Amino acid sequence: MYTQGLLEAIPKAVSALEDSERMARFQARIDAEEKIEPKDWMPDAYRQTLIRQISQHAHSEIVGMLPEGNWISRAPSLLRKSILIAKVQDEGGHGAYLYSAAETLGIARSELIDQLLSGRAKYSSIFNYPTPSWADIAAIGWLVDGAAIMNQIPLCRCSYGPYARAMVRVCKEESFHQRQGYHAMLSLARGTPAQQRMAQDALNRWWWPALMMFGPPDTASQHTAVSVRWKIKRFTNDELRQKFVDFTVPQAQFLGLTLPDAQLQQAADGHYQIGPLDWSEFNAVLKGNGPCNAERIAERRAAHADGAWVRAAAIAHAAKRAARAVA
Amino acid sequence: MTSPQDWPLYEVFVRAKRGLDHKHVGSLHAADAAMAIEHARDLYTRRQEGVSLWVVKSSDIVASDPDDAQALFDPAEDKIYRHPTFYDIPKDVETL
Numbered sequence: 001m002y003t004q005g006l007l008e009a010i011p012k013a014v015s016a017l018e019d020s021e022r023m024a025r026f027q028a029r030i031d032a033e034e035k036i037e038p039k040d041w042m043p044d045a046y047r048q049t050l051i052r053q054i055s056q057h058a059h060s061e062i063v064g065m066l067p068e069g070n071w072i073s074r075a076p077s078l079l080r081k082s083i084l085i086a087k088v089q090d091e092g093g094h095g096a097y098l099y100s101a102a103e104t105l106g107i108a109r110s111e112l113i114d115q116l117l118s119g120r121a122k123y124s125s126i127f128n129y130p131t132p133s134w135a136d137i138a139a140i141g142w143l144v145d146g147a148a149i150m151n152q153i154p155l156c157r158c159s160y161g162p163y164a165r166a167m168v169r170v171c172k173e174e175s176f177h178q179r180q181g182y183h184a185m186l187s188l189a190r191g192t193p194a195q196q197r198m199a200q201d202a203l204n205r206w207w208w209p210a211l212m213m214f215g216p217p218d219t220a221s222q223h224t225a226v227s228v229r230w231k232i233k234r235f236t237n238d239e240l241r242q243k244f245v246d247f248t249v250p251q252a253q254f255l256g257l258t259l260p261d262a263q264l265q266q267a268a269d270g271h272y273q274i275g276p277l278d279w280s281e282f283n284a285v286l287k288g289n290g291p292c293n294a295e296r297i298a299e300r301r302a303a304h305a306d307g308a309w310v311r312a313a314a315i316a317h318a319a320k321r322a323a324r325a326v327a
Numbered sequence: 328m329t330s331p332q333d334w335p336l337y338e339v340f341v342r343a344k345r346g347l348d349h350k351h352v353g354s355l356h357a358a359d360a361a362m363a364i365e366h367a368r369d370l371y372t373r374r375q376e377g378v379s380l381w382v383v384k385s386s387d388i389v390a391s392d393p394d395d396a397q398a399l400f401d402p403a404e405d406k407i408y409r410h411p412t413f414y415d416i417p418k419d420v421e422t423l
Contacts, residue, residue, distance in 0.1 A: 037393070039390065039392065039393050040393050041393070041394075086373075089369075089373070090373070093369075093370050093373065096355060096370055097353055097370075100336075100353050100354045100355065101353075103336065103354070108333070109333065109336075109356055110333050165353070166353065169352075169353075173374075311332065311334070311358075312332065314334065314357075314358035314362060315332060315334070315358050317358065317359075317362075318358035318359035318362065321359060321361065322359065
């Protein structure tokens with residue numbers, strides 16, 4: 001999902017048996033559904049996995065502001081503009097909650113930002129797709145945030161306390177994101193023929209990338225076992241993807257739109273079966289060859305550079321205020 | 328990796344409504360305490376989550392060590408007589 005880069009970095013896992021007694025206590029605590037807190041002893045692989053996962057999630061929120069921010073100045077009404085500003089501000093906030101959670105594991109914020117800007121860090125592949133029409137903003141809210149919620153709700157029960165608490169806050173806000181997206185999609189689907197075509201076109205382009213947000217099929221996902229044992233992950237990629245499909249197909253039907261999958265059908269057990277996903281595309285985007293990878297990182301770098309004077313000014317202002325307080 | 332130009336970390340506490348305690352909600356970076364309050368307002372109270380904010384520099388918090396938890400907290404475990412439910416009182420005695 002937001003942490004797809006983990007695919008490449010499987011922790012050396014339980015080779016880090018620094019202290020078998022502490023390790024046993026750590027695992028017992030997790031098995032008892034107790035949380036691990038920042039100052040607790042934890043195996044290094046647990047710490048490193050969480051730093052990577054939480055920071056990739058944070059980076060995804062930050063980069064996720066870009067495709068939508070693209071439409072703030074062109075939203076079709078003042079209300080839609082207000083909604084979009086609020087949503088993009090939330091994404092920035094989610095990034096900030098998550099960076100803070102990652103920092104409790106002993107990594108500095110500046111190091112995390114540096115990892116993103118230098119291109120060493122991964123973020124969700126979904127944000128490397130372009131948003132050429134207003135309907136894309138509706139589709140992102142409905143599908144991308146919908147898929148995100150599906151993944152994030154189990155993370156509220158993650159074994160690491162600060163991450164779980166940050167996710168509770170994120171999930172509360174995320175529901176607004178999905179509903180405003182569906183609401184905007186509904187307006188288009190009930191609009192003029194041109195608006196309906198716009199909605200269908202956006203659905204055609206976002207459906208498959210949204211399904212790929214859940215990550216590779218379980219048969220190809222290597223790090224699930226350790227993450228499940230440590231209760232960082234509670235459901236497999238395919239389980240979450242299936243749940244999302246089952247929720248979303250009827251929503252598309254209600255809109256009167258067609259999902260771009262000729263093989264889609266409802267099985268006897270009620271679940272919807274989808275056609276095959278094109279993982280070569282997913283892998284290309286993840287490796288940096290998506291439609292907007294270079295643009296997104298360039299934009300983040302520019303934003304960071306353009307904000308340098310603000311960060312410096314705040315430090316200068318704080319120093320001045322402190323000096324006056326002493327005087 | 329922290330340079331002098333990095334803003335320090337503050338812990339944020341929010342009072343959800345009058346009559347309740349301030350509760351820890353998370354942390355943020357700010358150049359000083361006054362700006363930390365401004366950032367906390369933007370980050371943690373976008374939906375009327377609070378009526379009052381506290382911020383404190385994370386480095387100023389002194390915390391107990393989890394390794395001392397046994398020594399600190401276990402002695403209370405066998406002092407069950409500190410709880411009212413320890414005492415069996417005949418049910419004829421009322422309002423006790």
